[in-house]
Amino acid sequence: xxxxxxxxxxxxxxxxxxxxxxxxxxxxxxxxxxxxxxxxxxxxxxxxxxxxxxxxxxxxxxxxxxxxxxxxxxxxxxxxxxxxxxxxxxxxxxxxxxxxxxxxxxxxxxxxxxxxxxxxxxxxxxxxxxxxxxxxxxxxxxxxxxxxxxxxxxxxxxxxxxxxxxxxxxxxxxxxxxxxxxxxxxxxxxxxxxxxxxxxxxxxxxxxxxxxxxxxxxxxxxxxxxxxxxxxxxxxxxxxxxxxxxxxxxxxxxxxxxxxxxxxxxxxxxxxxxxxxxxxxxxxxxxxxxxxxxxxxxxxxxxxxxxxxxxxxxxxxxxxxxxxxxxxxxxxxxxxxxxxxxxxxxxxxxxxxxxxxxxxxxxxxxxxxxxxxxxxxxxxxxxxxxxxxxxxxxxxxxxxxxxxxxxxxxxxxxxxxxxxxxxxxxxxx
Amino acid sequence: xxxxxxxxxxxxxxxxxxxxxxxxxxxxxxxxxxxxxxxxxxxxxxxxxxxxxxxxxxxxxxxxxxxxxxxxxxxxxxxxxxxxxxxxxxxxxxxxxxxxxxxxxxxxxxxxxxxxxxxxxxxxxxxxxxxxxxxxxxxxxxxxxxxxxxxx
Numbered sequence: 001x002x003x004x005x006x007x008x009x010x011x012x013x014x015x016x017x018x019x020x021x022x023x024x025x026x027x028x029x030x031x032x033x034x035x036x037x038x039x040x041x042x043x044x045x046x047x048x049x050x051x052x053x054x055x056x057x058x059x060x061x062x063x064x065x066x067x068x069x070x071x072x073x074x075x076x077x078x079x080x081x082x083x084x085x086x087x088x089x090x091x092x093x094x095x096x097x098x099x100x101x102x103x104x105x106x107x108x109x110x111x112x113x114x115x116x117x118x119x120x121x122x123x124x125x126x127x128x129x130x131x132x133x134x135x136x137x138x139x140x141x142x143x144x145x146x147x148x149x150x151x152x153x154x155x156x157x158x159x160x161x162x163x164x165x166x167x168x169x170x171x172x173x174x175x176x177x178x179x180x181x182x183x184x185x186x187x188x189x190x191x192x193x194x195x196x197x198x199x200x201x202x203x204x205x206x207x208x209x210x211x212x213x214x215x216x217x218x219x220x221x222x223x224x225x226x227x228x229x230x231x232x233x234x235x236x237x238x239x240x241x242x243x244x245x246x247x248x249x250x251x252x253x254x255x256x257x258x259x260x261x262x263x264x265x266x267x268x269x270x271x272x273x274x275x276x277x278x279x280x281x282x283x284x285x286x287x288x289x290x291x292x293x294x295x296x297x298x299x300x301x302x303x304x305x306x307x308x309x310x311x312x313x314x315x316x317x318x319x320x321x322x323x324x325x326x327x328x329x330x331x332x333x334x335x336x337x338x339x340x341x342x343x344x345x346x347x348x349x350x351x352x353x354x355x356x357x358x359x360x361x362x363x364x365x366x367x368x369x370x371x372x373x374x375x376x377x378x379x380x381x382x383x384x385x386x387x388x389x390x391x392x393x394x395x396x397x398x399x400x401x402x403x404x405x406x407x408x409x410x411x412x413x414x415x416x417x418x419x420x421x422x423x424x425x426x427x428x429x
Numbered sequence: 430x431x432x433x434x435x436x437x438x439x440x441x442x443x444x445x446x447x448x449x450x451x452x453x454x455x456x457x458x459x460x461x462x463x464x465x466x467x468x469x470x471x472x473x474x475x476x477x478x479x480x481x482x483x484x485x486x487x488x489x490x491x492x493x494x495x496x497x498x499x500x501x502x503x504x505x506x507x508x509x510x511x512x513x514x515x516x517x518x519x520x521x522x523x524x525x526x527x528x529x530x531x532x533x534x535x536x537x538x539x540x541x542x543x544x545x546x547x548x549x550x551x552x553x554x555x556x557x558x559x560x561x562x563x564x565x566x567x568x569x570x571x572x573x574x575x576x577x578x579x580x581x
Contacts, residue, residue, distance in 0.1 A: 046556065061443055065473075108475065125528060128535040136536065142475045157471040 006397050006404070020404055021251075022385070024393055032385035033251045034378055034408065047368040052078045052337075052359055053164055059355075059370065060158045065108065066414065068101040068153065069348030070370075071162040072223050073355040078164045080238070081342025081359050082335050089328035090166040091223070092321050093152060097162070098222040098346075099318040100148025103186065104156075105349035106307040106314075107145060109412045110197060111138025114304050117406040118200035134196070137189060141311070144186035148318060151179055166332030176322045183322070187315035191287055194308040198291035205388055206298040209380065210262055211271035214347050220279045220313055221272065223346045227354075228275055230296075231262060237345040240354050246371065257376040264379035267351030268411055269306040270297055281320075284313035300384060300410040307349075307412075337363030348373055350412045374413045381411055432466040433485035434581070436574060439472045439526055440492055445557025446550025449567050450490040452559070453548075456571045461578050474529035481533045486542035486581070488574050491526055492563070493547035500549060500562025502569055507534075507543035544577075546570045 004024040019035040043062055047055060059074045060067035072094060079086065086094075111134065112124040121127040128135040146156040151171055153159025161167050214221040215228030227243075228234045235243060246255040259265045274296035277288065288309045297306060339361045345354045351373025358367040384407050392400050438454025440447040451469045458467045466484075470477055472491070481487055493503065507530045526545070533539040548566035552558070559567075 061441075112474075123528070125531040125535055128532055132536055135532065139475050139478060143479065146476065156476060157473055 004397075006401055020385075020408065022389060022400075022404065027393060029386060029390045029393060032382050032389060032404075034382050034385075035251045044368045044370055047357075047365045050365050052081070052357065052363045052365060053335075055357070055365065055368075056162050056164065057158075057160065060162075062370070062372075065105050066101060066348045066350070066353075067158050068097050068149065068162075069346060069353050070355075071159065072098060072346045073344050073348075073353045073370075074357075075162060075164050076223060076344035076346060077342040077355040077357050078359075079335070079342065080344055081340035081357055082164070082338060082363070083340065084165060084333055084335050086166055086333055087328055089170075089326050090332070092324070092326075093167060093170060093328075095222050096148060096318055096321045097152045097159070099314040099321070100145045100152065102314040102349050103145030103190075103311055103318075104142045104149065105145075105412075106311045107138055107141035107193075109349075110193065110304055110307050110311075111135060111141070113412070114409055115197070115200075117402075117409060118197075118304070137192070141186055141189055141193065144182050144189075144315075147179055147182055151175060163332055165335045166328070166330075168331060170328055170331045173325055173327060176325060180319065180322050183315055183318050187283075187312065187319065190308065190312045190315050191283075194287045194291050194305065194312060197304045197308045200304070202299060202301045203388075204299075205301065205391075207300065207380075207384060207387055209270070209298060210259060210265040211274050212259065212265045212267050212376075213272040213275045213352055214345050215275050216279070218279070220276050220281075220284075220317070221347050223344075225345075227345050227352070229259070229265065230275060231259075233259070237343045237354065240343060240345065240371075241356070244354075244371075244376075246375070252378065254375050254378060256378050257371065258379065264383055265376070266380040266411075267373050267376050269303050269310060269350075270300060271351065272347055273297060273306045273309070280309070280313050281316040283316050284309050287312045300407070303410045303412075337361065350374060350414055351377060372414065374411075377411050377413065381408055381413065384408075384410070432464065432483075434465045434488075434578065435480065435484040435486070436461065436465060436467045436488045436490070436578070437477070437480060438467070438469045438490050439477070441471060443556065445552035445554060446492050446548075446559055446563045447553050448559055449492040449548045449550060449563050452564075453490040453546075453567045453570050453574070456567070457574060460571075460575050465578055472525055474525060474532070477526065477529040478533050478536075478538065481529070481540060481543065482538040484540050487540045487544070488577070489526065489530075489543070489545040490570055490574065491545065491547055492550040492553070494550060494553065495547075497549040498562075499551045499560060500566040502566055502573075503547045503549070504573075505545040505547070507545050508539060508541065546574065 006022045021033045023031040055074045056071040059070040062070050116127045149156045154161035210231050212229045214225040216225035246257050277295050291305050341358045343356045345352050354371040356369040392403050438450040440450040442448035442451050454469045550563050552560050
């Protein structure tokens with residue numbers, strides 16, 4: 001029996017430490033495993049006993065590239081537990097903050113991590129030698145997103161201005177002036193990004209996913225909405241635990257997730273776009289159309305195009321919010337402490353992030369549950385490999401390895417987030 | 430006008446030895462000549478590139494995970510040397526200090542003087558305390574960088 005092993009000890013251009021193992025026997029793929037060996041983070045246990053007011057700042061440290069997502073899911077869950085409602089201006093500012101995170105995260109992934117795959121380079125540094133302008137464009141776009149985080153979040157990494165009930169401080173209309181100019185330039189540049197990535201060569205590969213995302217009747221989702229799917233799911237986040245469960249697999253430190261009665265599902269840009277594309281702004285919709293996208297997309301290799309369209313939307317939405325900005329009378333609403341349970345699902349750049357907390361009468365955390373998007377996507381990523389890799393098995397190992405890594409990078413996994421409580425090894429026999 | 434001389438302490442203070450660079454920066458703040466900017470960063474590569482772009486001479490201080498004895502110090506001339514040490518969980522999306530310096534070099538924005546000091550760490554988990562050899566390494570790097578700044 002011919003047994004062939006392809007191993008990638010440490011997956012490149014993904015956040016955190018993961019590895020990949022393919023087992024090929026007699027020319028057929030027998031198994032594919034995405035191995036997360038990064039040590040579990042124990043954040044959920046660490047939060048027990050802390051005040052609910054501390055949780056946004058603590059959870060922001062779970063991830064350096066999507067801290068706003070953790071803050072947003074945590075504050076919305078806390079507000080659910082405490083029974084308070086934020087004002088419309090605060091709601092708008094939270095959407096603006098999320099715009100900043102989507103811009104900087106998507107720009108980083110598209111330009112520095114994913115574009116090299118399509119242009120035939122091992123990484124951004126090699127790509128920059130031949131295409132310095134492409135890299136400079138990516139850095140400028142990321143910087144524009146960071147400027148939103150700096151102004152509204154207080155700093156770019158682990159923002160410090162988010163609190164239960166709103167913000168510690170809100171900008172004045174005047175402070176938005178300089179930011180506005182940068183965002184207008186960014187919006188123009190982001191349209192160029194769509195054109196650039198739409199011209200890449202994409203494998204003609206599609207999968208029949210169950211897409212799961214936050215869905216909202218009136219807007220492309222960030223902070224608020226139901227948990228919806230393309231297989232009929234439409235539930236408030238408070239019912240998440242009745243429909244989804246996490247489970248352990250031997251080969252990963254990160255828990256896997258399944259939709260009960262359905263199995264693996266996908267969250268992230270493909271899901272979000274396919275479930276909500278009609279709610280994009282006219283500019284973003286036109287960009288999607290020009291890029292050859294229909295109302296849904298099942299080709300994970302085209303996720304880079306969807307990220308580019310979402311970046312256009314984020315710039316567009318940020319400018320809309322700034323132009324309509326109504327400075328709130330107070331930066332936050334009061335949050336009297338009480339016992340309760342609160343849940344929230346918001347859309348991190350790489351997918352739906354679910355938080356659930358149980359509080360005691362003083363507002364201290366008794367239980368915490370955090371389900372990151374990458375954790376949820378692991379089974380679907382492995383299924384992608386099981387679906388796609390058989391078509392590539394005749395390729396030399398280095399080419400097979402690269403395609404498998406690219407297939408994983410389609411989903412922009414954030415492995416450090418996923419290990420809350422990647423080495424490609426291919427065994428050919 | 431951008432400062433001519435910048436010291437950047439890099440890392441995550443909440444993750445044990447990964448806080449070495451940031452601690453070194455805080456200790457240096459009290460003993461650098463006037464006009465030297467001492468700043469801290471989390472290691473996010475694109476922000477680091479922005480910092481490098483604007484500076485004349487830069488000292489970077491960070492933890493490393495290369496298998497060397499814990500607490501050992503390594504000095505790298507980033508302008509001359511291509512091989513930069515990396516650490517586990519270097520930064521978000523695996524795009525860390527080494528990549529930032531390499532990219533800055535390729536884009537032509539690396540300062541004329543750019544020196545990286547690394548302190549070999551071993552405990553990088555969230556909530557870990559800094560190991561004693563790394564703490565001693567921090568003091569040693571602080572003394573070295575302070576002396577270089579004083580003589581420059």
